[in-house]
Every structure is written in structure tokens, then in C-alpha cells.
Amino acid sequence: MDFLQPSSWDDALAARAERPDALPIAGGTDVMVELNFDRRRPGALLDLTRVPELREWTLADGVVRLGAGVPYARVIGELGDRLPGLAMAARTVGSPQIRARGTVGGNLGSASPAGDAHPPLLAAGAQVELVSAARGARRVPVADFFAGVKRSVLEPDELIAAVLVPEAAGPQQYCKVGTRNAMVIAVSAFALALHPDRQEVGTGIGSAAPTPRRAPEAGQFLAGELNWAARTPLPETLAAEFGRRVADAASPIDDVRGSAAYRRHSLAVMARRAATWAWDDLRRAA
Amino acid sequence: MRVTTTVNGTERTADDVWPGESLLFLLRERLGLPGAKNACEQGECGSCTVYLDGEPVCACLVAAGQATGREVTTVEGLAEGGRLHPVQEAFVEAGAVQCGFCTPGLVVMASDLLERVPEPSDPEIREALAGNLCRCTGYEKILDAVRLAAARQAAR
Numbered sequence: 001m002d003f004l005q006p007s008s009w010d011d012a013l014a015a016r017a018e019r020p021d022a023l024p025i026a027g028g029t030d031v032m033v034e035l036n037f038d039r040r041r042p043g044a045l046l047d048l049t050r051v052p053e054l055r056e057w058t059l060a061d062g063v064v065r066l067g068a069g070v071p072y073a074r075v076i077g078e079l080g081d082r083l084p085g086l087a088m089a090a091r092t093v094g095s096p097q098i099r100a101r102g103t104v105g106g107n108l109g110s111a112s113p114a115g116d117a118h119p120p121l122l123a124a125g126a127q128v129e130l131v132s133a134a135r136g137a138r139r140v141p142v143a144d145f146f147a148g149v150k151r152s153v154l155e156p157d158e159l160i161a162a163v164l165v166p167e168a169a170g171p172q173q174y175c176k177v178g179t180r181n182a183m184v185i186a187v188s189a190f191a192l193a194l195h196p197d198r199q200e201v202g203t204g205i206g207s208a209a210p211t212p213r214r215a216p217e218a219g220q221f222l223a224g225e226l227n228w229a230a231r232t233p234l235p236e237t238l239a240a241e242f243g244r245r246v247a248d249a250a251s252p253i254d255d256v257r258g259s260a261a262y263r264r265h266s267l268a269v270m271a272r273r274a275a276t277w278a279w280d281d282l283r284r285a286a
Numbered sequence: 287m288r289v290t291t292t293v294n295g296t297e298r299t300a301d302d303v304w305p306g307e308s309l310l311f312l313l314r315e316r317l318g319l320p321g322a323k324n325a326c327e328q329g330e331c332g333s334c335t336v337y338l339d340g341e342p343v344c345a346c347l348v349a350a351g352q353a354t355g356r357e358v359t360t361v362e363g364l365a366e367g368g369r370l371h372p373v374q375e376a377f378v379e380a381g382a383v384q385c386g387f388c389t390p391g392l393v394v395m396a397s398d399l400l401e402r403v404p405e406p407s408d409p410e411i412r413e414a415l416a417g418n419l420c421r422c423t424g425y426e427k428i429l430d431a432v433r434l435a436a437a438r439q440a441a442r
Binding site: 025094 | 287304305306308327328329330332335341342343344346347348351352354395413414416417418
């Protein structure tokens, strides 16, 4: 095995193109587990922690361009106001040690259906920026990024450069079910983003389908029923119906962490609560 | 491959490092620093917590090569001039050590907490130590030790 350690983005892309057998590593919180347990023996590790461009975030035209190598701890500390849903999800990741190292880019690279960052990125309508030395950059909506369990549309010669997340135009929520408050792989998770500027409701479901996915029908239903102009209270029956429709959008399985039935039930509860909390926040802000 | 990194203030070099090897293996098996413990090897237990460039991390999840040119501080580097770190002292006095396997990681995490938050609330202590497991279940004494170290630090 080789250890490749580029110190610039161009060198990283060149290394990626030359070595399709290389496994990119950033915070190591997924990759090192696979190495420690002999689950994977790549031809090389491609260490991305020396690439300065990956560790920056910038703001332009209301969109945060979050470098793939920014760790969760910095998302929490620096972006809680602009990307509240993602920051809430970041707070539930692992432990302080994990949040210091783990990155949103790495979460996307692993493409686990249980990845904590994915539901809020789906709800916010984020895009992933993928770059190859040969073909340059392309942007893929997060909703189109995941291709199956732990699979994505990332090509063997591409690296994840950044994720582009619109600044929150309204309240966002994130809910996650697990057995304790730390070190939990989600049993189920749900993210919601209210977009009062265009009267839309963004959704994201985690750990309840082969990939993270949205609940577009449920979001359209709620957006159509809400009184955006007068911002009247959200009726309990409406919130509950939204919850049912979110649960219907999932296709969960029974596994060691929970049953399919529990995942559906918990999704309905989380979606009802998230919608109520977010709508109440919006009413208070008026 | 060769890895050169600064450990507890001293530049250290190891040869024949396997590229997939963890910083934890490097520290324990090549540099003779067994303070950080090897338990879960998946970031779940916190027993291998060390500082990397001033930030507490699980050494089992850092590739050894990623530590090249960085500063690592292990639990062995906390005591100064033969005098225990205040957190270590408090762990001894509060009886926060049972089998001792989780202790190095907890001491590093607690020392980091008290550097950042001199007078932490109980929820802040719990949050800071959430990634460190004690299978003797001695958590109450551990919390006592952190409170004691914080109180002493505040009194100084």
C-alpha cells in the first residue's frame, strides 16, 4: 500500500486520476475503521488533509460553499446561523473526538444511508461539487448523488470538492433516533427546512431506505396546506398527516438497529414534531 | 515508509511504517508510548484519545502518515517535571480509576475540557466525555474528579 499526500488540490486530482485504486481519506472516521478491521486493503491511501482548499468555506450569492474537508466541529462553531439544519445534525455526530475529525465530504464519500449530514443537505436542496482532472467540475443535486447502499455517482477519477448549501431562508430542524445521545448510528433520522421565500418545504429521510432520500410528496402536501401569508398555527391533524406521508416515503428494513415498523413510526413522529417546531419558529419570527 | 512527528515536544521518527497503520499503533508499538490504549479500534470508546495539533482525537482513526509534521500530545506528556497534571491528581483523589483502561483517554478529554471551559456545568462535562466509555461503569467518580479539578483550577 502507498501513502499519497498531495499538498494542493491540483496534485490531489492528479493523484486521483493516476491511482484509481487509491482510497481518499480525510478525517479517517470511516476509512480507518475499515483498515483496522481488515475490511479493505486499497492500493493506496490518498490523504486529503494537506489540501488547504478543502478546509475552507466561503459565502457567495446566498450559497455556502463548504469545502469537503471542513470537520463537523467547525460546521457547528462557524455555520450554525447560516446552515442551522446541517449544524444540528453535526452536533449529533459521534463524540467530540469524531466531530473534530469527521467531515461532510467524507460522509458523502461513504454514502451510508445512515449518514447524519445527508438529511439536512437533502432538505436544504444542496449540491455536491465533483471534480476530475480530465473533465473538470460538475454539480450534482444531493438528491441525485446517492446510487445505492454506500454507493454514489462519484466516478473513480473524481474527488468531492465541496457541498453547496443555500443559506437558510427559514427555520430548519433535524431529529435523530438512537439508543443514546452520543456515538449513535441513526436508527432513523429526519430533516426539515421551511423555505418561506418560495413557500416550499424541504425534507430529508435518513436510515430508512437504501439511500438517504427526500419525501417530496409530503413536502408539497404540507407546503400547499400551510397558511404562509397569515402564518396561522399548524393544526395537529395536518402535522400528523404530514408525518404519515413522510413515513410512506420511506422503505425501511428490519436490522440490528431497529425494525422497519419502528422506523416508519418514528419517522412519522419526528416529521410531525419537526414541522410543528419549525412552523412555530417561523410564526415567532414574524 | 518513514513518519516523523513531534510527540510530547520531541521530534520522533519511525521507519517501516505500514501506510494503513494508525497513529495509535505508531505510538504504542513503534515509539514505546503505551499510555493511549487500544480497545475498540473504531472510535467508539475514546481509550486512545490524544491531542493532534491541540485537538483531542481518537488515535486509532488517524492514519500514522497523517501525523507527519504535526504535534501529538499523549497522556504521557501531560505531567510536568514529575508532577501530575491537575486532572490526573483529581482522578487519583476522587477514586476515579478502577481497572484504569479508560483513564488515559478520559484524562486527555477532561484536560481539554478544562482548558476550553474552566468552570464546566455537569451537562458540559457529560458532553465532553460522551465519547469515552468506562466498562467498570465508574462514571460518577469520574464526574467527581472533573468537578474537583475544575474547582481547584478556579481556586488558583
